[in-house]
Amino acid sequence: MSVVTVEVRFVDHGDEEVIELTELHYLHKKFFDLPAQILKCSMAGLEYAKKNAGALALLQDLALGETLVAQIINRQEPVSVILFNTMTDEDININQKISDHIQMNFVEPVLPVCAAMLQAGGIAEVYLLHVTPMGDLYVQIESETYKVLEDLLDVARNRTAEMLGEDVNIDLTRLYLARFSEDGEWYRAAPRSNVDPDGKVQMWFVDFGNSDRVELSKIRRLDSVCDQLTKIPHQALRCRLYNVPPHSGHHWTPRACQRLLELAPDNTPLLLRVQDSGINGGPPSVELFKRSHPQNELVSINFTLSMDTSLFSDGDRNNNSANKEAIPNSSSLCRQSSLSSQSSSSHGNSGPSSISSQHDSSAGSPRSSRTNSPLTSFSRQKIPGALVPQEIPAVGSYFDVFVTFAANPSNFAVQSYKMTSKLSSLMCEMQSYYDSTGKELSAIEVGEFFAVKHNDDTWYRARTTMVQDGIVTGLFVDYGDCFVTSQDRVQELPNFFRELPYQAIKAKLHGIVPVNVDWSIEDSRRFQDLVELREFVSLVMEVEEDSESCVVLSLQLINTTDEKLDIYIDQILLDEGRAVKKAKC
Numbered sequence: 001m002s003v004v005t006v007e008v009r010f011v012d013h014g015d016e017e018v019i020e021l022t023e024l025h026y027l028h029k030k031f032f033d034l035p036a037q038i039l040k041c042s043m044a045g046l047e048y049a050k051k052n053a054g055a056l057a058l059l060q061d062l063a064l065g066e067t068l069v070a071q072i073i074n075r076q077e078p079v080s081v082i083l084f085n086t087m088t089d090e091d092i093n094i095n096q097k098i099s100d101h102i103q104m105n106f107v108e109p110v111l112p113v114c115a116a117m118l119q120a121g122g123i124a125e126v127y128l129l130h131v132t133p134m135g136d137l138y139v140q141i142e143s144e145t146y147k148v149l150e151d152l153l154d155v156a157r158n159r160t161a162e163m164l165g166e167d168v169n170i171d172l173t174r175l176y177l178a179r180f181s182e183d184g185e186w187y188r189a190a191p192r193s194n195v196d197p198d199g200k201v202q203m204w205f206v207d208f209g210n211s212d213r214v215e216l217s218k219i220r221r222l223d224s225v226c227d228q229l230t231k232i233p234h235q236a237l238r239c240r241l242y243n244v245p246p247h248s249g250h251h252w253t254p255r256a257c258q259r260l261l262e263l264a265p266d267n268t269p270l271l272l273r274v275q276d277s278g279i280n281g282g283p284p285s286v287e288l289f290k291r292s293h294p295q296n297e298l299v300s301i302n303f304t305l306s307m308d309t310s311l312f313s314d315g316d317r318n319n320n321s322a323n324k325e326a327i328p329n330s331s332s333l334c335r336q337s338s339l340s341s342q343s344s345s346s347h348g349n350s351g352p353s354s355i356s357s358q359h360d361s362s363a364g365s366p367r368s369s370r371t372n373s374p375l376t377s378f379s380r381q382k383i384p385g386a387l388v389p390q391e392i393p394a395v396g397s398y399f400d401v402f403v404t405f406a407a408n409p410s411n412f413a414v415q416s417y418k419m420t421s422k423l424s425s426l427m428c429e430m431q432s433y434y435d436s437t438g439k440e441l442s443a444i445e446v447g448e449f450f451a452v453k454h455n456d457d458t459w460y461r462a463r464t465t466m467v468q469d470g471i472v473t474g475l476f477v478d479y480g481d482c483f484v485t486s487q488d489r490v491q492e493l494p495n496f497f498r499e500l501p502y503q504a505i506k507a508k509l510h511g512i513v514p515v516n517v518d519w520s521i522e523d524s525r526r527f528q529d530l531v532e533l534r535e536f537v538s539l540v541m542e543v544e545e546d547s548e549s550c551v552v553l554s555l556q557l558i559n560t561t562d563e564k565l566d567i568y569i570d571q572i573l574l575d576e577g578r579a580v581k582k583a584k585c
Helices: 053-063 094-104 144-163 227-231 254-263 301-307 320-326 417-436 521-531 569-575
Strands: 005-009 016-020 041-043 069-074 079-085 123-131 136-140 176-179 186-191 200-205 211-215 219-221 237-241 270-276 285-292 297-300 398-408 411-416 449-453 459-468 471-476 482-486 490-492 505-509 512-514 535-545 551-559 579-581
Touching (some): 053 079, 053 094, 079 094, 123 254, 144 176, 144 186, 144 227, 176 200, 237 301, 285 301, 297 301, 398 417, 398 521, 398 551, 411 417, 417 449, 417 459, 449 471, 512 569, 521 569, 551 569
Parallel strands (some): 237 285, 505 551
Antiparallel strands (some): 005 016, 069 079, 123 270, 136 237, 176 186, 176 219, 200 211, 270 285, 398 411, 398 535, 411 505, 449 459, 449 490, 459 471, 512 579, 535 551
16 A cells, blocks of 8 residues: 655754654644744845755855855845845855856856867757758757756846836947837847837847847846846857758758758757867857657758658758748748757747748747747647547545656656556547558548558657658657658548547656756656666646646656555655755745
8 A cells, every 4th residue: 555645844943854654743732932933035136046956065065054144135035035144254144155156157058079189079968049041050059057057047037127218329349228110028149130210129139040130129238237147158059050951052941941940940959969069260160950750760851851862952042032031131031949858858838939021020939939939738638530539637635647658757647547447448449441452542630540550660659840851740649759750651530449548658757857957868768778668657736737738747666566666756856866856835
């Protein structure tokens, strides 16, 4: 029988702990006289660092267990304070120590060329943010510095209203905070022009690589809003695709740019390999790869693009009006990216991006899915002929699951264990049906349900996310992983194969976050070894929705195969130093 546990906070010390329910007792009223002794505080000037693991570790080292003096800056809870250690020869300002430590660890992002002789060959995980009409790419590498940047921007945005009406003189050598026209958010930007007759300035967003014409009233001096933001290196890295276009007579076109963005869908980390470190100061030439699930194979985006030479043909070059419709030359196509993390990290709205007109941007908000994104969400509304999701268990209930797919602790998929026999029967019926039946489809609609024959020669229920030039991508709805296949391996899904709800449910481990900004490859592999294709008892801690309105279960996974000891997967990752407990809001 599983042990019932509860999470408690010790009101005189402030720490929290998960204990067995049998260890919890009612507090006698005679102990009520003394008020709770903890007071919730925040470190003044370090609001941006509340999720910074390095800052937390330094705070614990400098302050935990010490007798300190607090200078109160704001009495509203959480009380904002500056902490001083006055027990040494010189008073130590702990807030300043932590701020200096964070700034000392700001790292300038670079593409992974070898330090010696700037040789090619390095590999890094990146996110594609922006593609110019000339084929220049801007990518971003996640780092602790980037996470600090995001947190500082949150602080700066809250201060912009205070500076309304302040005179701003444009200096082409300085950084500013500029308001992106489409989502109304503020981002770091460098001016590329002086103020024009319309009162606008061409601003280049240094962390994302694209530009926008911004009204002078929507520009703030960065050092006045948040001086720390001036010290963080630019995050957008420029490069070009190696051997793309494939021949010297070819050139980048709007269709080629659009195809590249389709191959690098939103929220998808890519592997980048530097093939050439750049000639005469030019950008490095790189090869991009994405992972194709469920086999986790690497697919070369360069090779896929170069195979279709029509993308780079002269047909698009002289049609000026078509060019302006498809990819205007003032700002070009941009990926509305999400560094997550997945995860995730989902990062939310974190950068400007656009498909702009000749003068102004005209795209959705940053880091959200494009309208025609291959990662469209599953509708939970019941419509005729549509599959519906599996029934979601209640918060606080135990839920026996089978983990079908695991990318990392913040992104995996589970099936209800009690439904496995029904799914197994359905799979057997599908194999028999499609082995004897099948016809070539005249059309495959994006967002519809089909049967797809995978590389293992097994038919699975799937939903399509992209169809182009005979290539189909999508999601196996009973297992949670993605696929890329050819159109001839797709068949209609009759209604009698749609009666069983789709079984894959998105999930994440509850209460933990990666030690660094995201889960490393080693952490992800360790998690896969622990959980993938295994059965667990899970405890449903929360039911959430992700940015695509898909249900995500926040679970505790418990391995109960040992009769004497229940093993909590989150605790293993904590004990191994791969994760830390998520800070309470």
